[in-house]
Amino acid sequence: MPEIVRDRNAILVRSSILVPNWPAPGRYKLAVDGTVVDHATYGISTPQLGAKFKNSPAGVAGFAAKLFVQEVFGTGTEATLRIIDEETGEFARAWDHFFLSRTSPESSIPIPSAELSYRVMAVRNLAKFVEWGHSIKRKYEHAIRPYVASTSSRPVLLDWGCGCGRLARHLYDQCDYYGIDIDAEAVAWCQTNIPLGTFSQLSLRPETNFSSDLFDIIIGNSVFTHLSEQDQFLWLKELRRISKPSATVAVSVNCATSLFNAADPPRIVSVLQEHGYCNAGPDLSLKGVTSNDDYYRAAFHTQDYIWKQWSQYFSILDILPGFVGNIQDLVIMRPRK
16 A cells, blocks of 8 residues: 655655566556556565565565646546556556545544554554545445445445444445444544444454344455454354345455465464464554453464355355455455345
């Protein structure tokens, strides 16, 4: 996900990508709506970046570009940023694109504190909080649209793991929006600042107070990435219960792309090869936030495991690699009732 800095007439974009199957230097380029940005500054570095990347076969492609608003957008309001292979025009990754709006995504909703933002996305840059939230919301729209049943009524949507409203601020007025989270402070902030949404705090138990067959759409952004294997199955049962038979459920997981970006840690890879799921230990991002610092885990899956194990509860419709932040895969599914 890029860093976006705006002024009146231009947008400065800076980012980098750890590219698999590293080709000749300079081959991967930034593109706007499929057109390579020739005036961008590109930097190529090999895995001389410290221990995290020392075992990686890839290089890191960095870039910075000043995009002039009128040139990029014309009369439009949105452009799509991608990293593409200059020779073939193919994405470096299938879902690495970023939806860039002409102006900073507007909202009447205030921006939460840097500390609340950090719990959601591990950065305290509040401009990123808004820009990333808009782009992720647009990516979800594109990903699940083919699977959502058309209806004349407003869909009832659950944002499972809503945090301090990164997606809610872009969704609350487009659906009957419900947000739930284990972070009491984040939920309280949403209740105060996003009055058109309905927010509630979860306990650490895998249960909700919602009635059965309530939701048309359920989004779980980076939640299964933090659950123990037992809680994972209990939550699959609960999500199945509260979703309509025709519902579309889209949740993100740490799979091969996440492992690649983490330099394929051998201890995690070996467990995944044997079992398909790996509980890699506590994730301290929410340390002191809940009643049990040991609850929030770092969890990894294989796609084969998801197809086999999750199919007890849901029909798996698709798995999109590297969907969230060019890291987490997205699992799209429908409940087995």
